[in-house]
Amino acid sequence: MKLLVTGCSGQLGFELARSLMPLGEVVALDRAACDLADADAVAALAAHGADVIVNAAAYTAVDRAESEIALAQRINAQAPGELAVIARETGALLVHFSTDYVFDGSGDVPWRETDAPAPVNEYGRGKLAGERAIAAAACDHLIFRTSWVFAARGANFVRSMLRLGAERERLTIVDDQIGAPCWARNLADATAHAVRQAQAERAHQGFESGVFHLTSAGETSWCGFARAVFELARERLPDIALRVAEVAPIATEDYPTPAARPKNSRLDGAAFRARFGLEMPHWRDALARCIDELPAG
Numbered sequence: 325m326k327l328l329v330t331g332c333s334g335q336l337g338f339e340l341a342r343s344l345m346p347l348g349e350v351v352a353l354d355r356a357a358c359d360l361a362d363a364d365a366v367a368a369l370a371a372h373g374a375d376v377i378v379n380a381a382a383y384t385a386v387d388r389a390e391s392e393i394a395l396a397q398r399i400n401a402q403a404p405g406e407l408a409v410i411a412r413e414t415g416a417l418l419v420h421f422s423t424d425y426v427f428d429g430s431g432d433v434p435w436r437e438t439d440a441p442a443p444v445n446e447y448g449r450g451k452l453a454g455e456r457a458i459a460a461a462a463c464d465h466l467i468f469r470t471s472w473v474f475a476a477r478g479a480n481f482v483r484s485m486l487r488l489g490a491e492r493e494r495l496t497i498v499d500d501q502i503g504a505p506c507w508a509r510n511l512a513d514a515t516a517h518a519v520r521q522a523q524a525e526r527a528h529q530g531f532e533s534g535v536f537h538l539t540s541a542g543e544t545s546w547c548g549f550a551r552a553v554f555e556l557a558r559e560r561l562p563d564i565a566l567r568v569a570e571v572a573p574i575a576t577e578d579y580p581t582p583a584a585r586p587k588n589s590r591l592d593g594a595a596f597r598a599r600f601g602l603e604m605p606h607w608r609d610a611l612a613r614c615i616d617e618l619p620a621g
Contacts, residue, residue, distance in 0.1 A: 325523065326351065328374035330358055330407075331381030335478030336421065339512035340380050347520060348375070355381065360403035361395060370410045376519055377411055378419040379404060382451075386425070387582040389446040400450035405457025412463035417522055419515060422535070424471040424503060426452040429586020432502070436592045437469075437535050445583035455535065464531055466522060468515065468538040468596075471589050472549070475508040476617040481546070485553045486618070489568035499547035499573030503589030506539040507610035514538055518600050536599065537591035540607035547573045552608055556615050 325348030331337035332352035341352040351372055358365050360381050369377070382400055383389060389396040404420055411418040425448035426441040443449045458465050474480040488495055515538075525531035544552070551571050557564050576587060597603060 325349070325375045326373065327376045327378060327519070328369060328372050329353065329378045329380060330360065331355070331379070334380060335475035335480060336473060336508045336511060337380035338477065339475065339508045340378055340515060343509075343512035343516040344378065344519065347516060360399045363402075363406065366403050366406045367410075369407070370414060373414065374416050376417045376419065376523070377407055378515070378519070379407055380421060382421070383447070386445060386447045389450065390582045393446050396446055396450045397453065400447070401453035401457060404454035405461060408458040408461030408463045408465060411465065412461050416463070417519070417526065418458065418463050418465040419519060420454065420458055420465065420467045422451045422455050422467050422469040423448065424469060424539075424589040424591055425586060426455070426469065427586055427588070429501075429588045431588055432590075433588075434590035434592035435537065435588070437537060437595050444586060447583060459533075463533075464522075464526060465533045466518060467535040468511075469535065469591060470506050470511055471503045471539045471591055472505040473508055473511065474505055474611070474614065476614050481505070481549065482553050482611070482614065485550050486557060486564075486566070489554055489557075489566045491567065493567050494570045494572065495550065495568055496572045496574045496579070497547040497550045498576055498579050499545045500575050501585055501587050501589060502543055502545055504540045504543050504591065505549050505607040505611060506604075507614050509614070510540065510605055510610050511538065514596075514600075514602055514604060517602055521600055534599075536596040537593050538596050538604070539591050539593065540604050540610055541593075542606045542608065543590055544607065545573070547571060552611055553615075556612050557618070560612065560615050561618060
């Protein structure tokens with residue numbers, strides 16, 4: 325089996341290139357090798373003849389997307405649709421990653437795949453358009469909506485908190501947005517499991533495309549997430565230099581940003597568990613394992 329991974333220099337793409345390796349030949353492409361902003365570069369991917377295309381590349385600058393609407397739409401909406409056409413024409417399976425930001429964040433019940441999307445920012449609108457472009461192309465596909473992805477490498481909340489915690493004694497963090505932090509390693513491993521099963525289903529004409537919610541078990545706020553980062557870092561990295569002594573909760577309204585954020589980012593993972601028979605770890609357990617991979621200083 326030949327598997328093509330886009331966005332391999334990102335935190336998720338890096339983990340995917342590793343997790344998918346036992347399944348076959350992995351061709352991992354970074355932005356220099358394939359920029360989704362370039363339609364010709366996307367079209368050229370058809371020449372690889374991949375059995376599985378895993379799209380981990382995305383425009384993820386949520387606030388900047390409010391002013392770079394065309395670029396965000398190009399990468400998050402149009403390019404996935406083009407990848408889907410390639411998958412349909414070459415007979416490949418397309419795996420694509422979407423986001424909790426396709427929902428408006430109302431209520432306090434975890435979102436199911438059957439709930440109506442209503443994104444409140446340009447990033448979410450672009451990701452939703454990408455989902456719909458894939459469905460319209462009618463290729464074999466799996467779309468995984470995830471949330472609050474972190475890793476020991478790349479730009480993410482965990483690494484930002486540790487940097488700020490080393491610089492400041494007091495931090496104020498939003499406490500009324502609720503979701504489940506997801507370690508990129510767990511997300512990649514679960515994807516590899518799903519790809520293996522999907523390819524077996526496709527071989528026996530038993531495959532059904534769909535959208536699935538895939539993130540960690542449990543829930544927390546950004547403030548709770550930050551506090552856990554510092555607690556676990558001090559516990560597991562005794563030599564780490566942290567000045568932070570207080571993490572104070574604030575409301576979303578007290579931290580205005582160009583892009584609105586949904587307050588309810590909970591995702592119900594029951595459909596993924598039922599289809600693929602895999603339970604995701606609790607976010608705090610995943611965070612502890614991730615912190616174990618961080619440098620001590």
